Structure formats: C-alpha cells, structure tokens
Amino acid sequence: MNSRPSQLQAFERLLNILDDLREKCPWDKKQTMQSLRHLTIEETYELGDAILDNNMEEIKKELGDVLLHLVFYAKIGSETNAFDIADVCNEICDKLIHRHPHIYSDTVVKDEEEVKQNWEKLKLKEGRTSVLEGVPKSLPALVKASRIQDKVKAVGFDWEEPSQVWDKVQEELAELQVEVAAGDRDKMESEFGDVLFSMINYARFLNINPEDALERTNKKFIQRFQYLESKASALGKPLMDMTLAEMDVFWEQAKKGTNTK
Known part of the structure; x- marks a missing residue:
C-alpha cells in the first residue's frame, strides 16, 4: 500500500490534471453541476455493480470515476468562490468529529446501535425537525x-x-x-x-440488504435467460416459436449450471 505522502501526492496530481482539463479541454470547460449530475449517478451505479461482483480491479476503477466527479464539483464551486476541495474536506471532517463524540469527546457507547442512535440525535440538534429529512x-x-x-x-x-x-x-x-x-x-x-x-x-x-438481494436475483435471471437464448439460437429456433415446456428444459439446465434453485 502507498504511504500517506504518496496518497496525498496522487490526490494533488488529480487536482492538477483537473485544473488543466477545465482550462484546456472543450468538453470539460462546458460542464456544469447540472450537466454532471446524471453522469455522477451513472458512475455510482457502476461502482455498485463492481461491488456486487466483488471485482476489486473494477471497484478501483469505478472509485476513480466517482472521485473525479467529486473533485470536478469542487472545482466548479471554486470558480464562483462558493467552496473548494479544502472546504469540502473540512466540512466532512468537522461533521465526522462532531458526530463521533465517543471517539473525539468523552461520550461512552456500548455498541453499534447506540452509535446510530446518537448520530440521529445529533442531527436533530443540528436543526433538522425530522429524522427523515x-x-x-x-x-x-x-x-x-x-x-x-x-x-x-x-x-x-x-x-x-x-x-x-x-x-x-x-x-x-x-x-x-x-x-x-x-x-x-x-x-x-x-x-x-x-x-x-x-x-x-x-x-x-x-x-x-434488499437492494443487494434483488440485484443478485436480477443477475441470476439474466444469466439463465441468456443461456436459454443461446440454446435457442444454436437450434436455429426463435424463442417466440418455442413452447414454454421446451424453454423450461433449458431453464432447468441453466439453474443447474449456476448451482442454484
């Protein structure tokens, strides 16, 4: 693993590259927070896919894409003097310290559940009127x-x-x-x-996690259905011309192939 100085150097390299792109690249120069929003959501979902697949190489790549977007928003914010990346980092640091009094103060907690309860209580003290805000x-x-x-x-x-x-x-x-x-x-x-x-x-x-559970089932269904499609294609027979009984034979084969029921 990289040392802390190496990590900071890599982060600074990213900041410098984004400065260059924002100044010189026609596409990067045109971007706004609004134009980046849907791309950020897409990148987040791609990261989620990589995590579900437990693919560390892809997770590393997708984290980089998400990090680029975060730095990009901070760069845009700095151009109007609204905030910069230091403000973003300090904001989350201050929040983490404030919401972890069992680490940075003298509050004592017995378990994870009590940490969560304290977290919500602190947010209400910060001005929220509902825990659902x-x-x-x-x-x-x-x-x-x-x-x-x-x-x-x-x-x-x-x-x-x-x-x-x-x-x-x-x-x-x-x-x-x-x-x-x-x-x-x-x-x-x-x-x-x-x-x-x-x-x-x-x-x-x-x-x-219901989201993870449903996505696992989605992936499983896609895998099995694509196996069915490949078998139908090998027979030269469109799926729509096959009976459900014929399709079910290949479906059962697919289930055995994935060792699931």
Missing part, C-alpha cells in the same frame, strides 16, 4: 424504504422480534388479496406497496 427524495423507492426504516429504528420506532415483522408481512399479503379479489386497481397498488415495504422491513431483521 436526511432521506433523499430522488432515491429509488426500494432503497428509500430501507433508509426510512433505518432512520426510524435509530430513534426507537421499530418492531421487537422478527416474528412480529413476518406476521405483518402475512397481514399485508392478506389485505392485498382482498383488494385483488375486489378488482380496485388503486387499492391493489396501495396494498402491494405495503407488502413490499413490510418485506423490506423483514429483510432488515434478517440482516439482508
């Missing part, structure tokens, strides 16, 4: 549900046992079936949302 509105719904549940848990609003949460899942499923039978689409959608929310809550009690 820190949940970004633009988060995907599944991730947002997880963050909402984490936030309210930190202030004690939570179930006590996993069995209680599972009972709630069953209750919501029953309510969904009632609305399905009634045929009211709006109520069905509402109840379906309740089912998803309760399942995400149950995942939390099982220490499962």
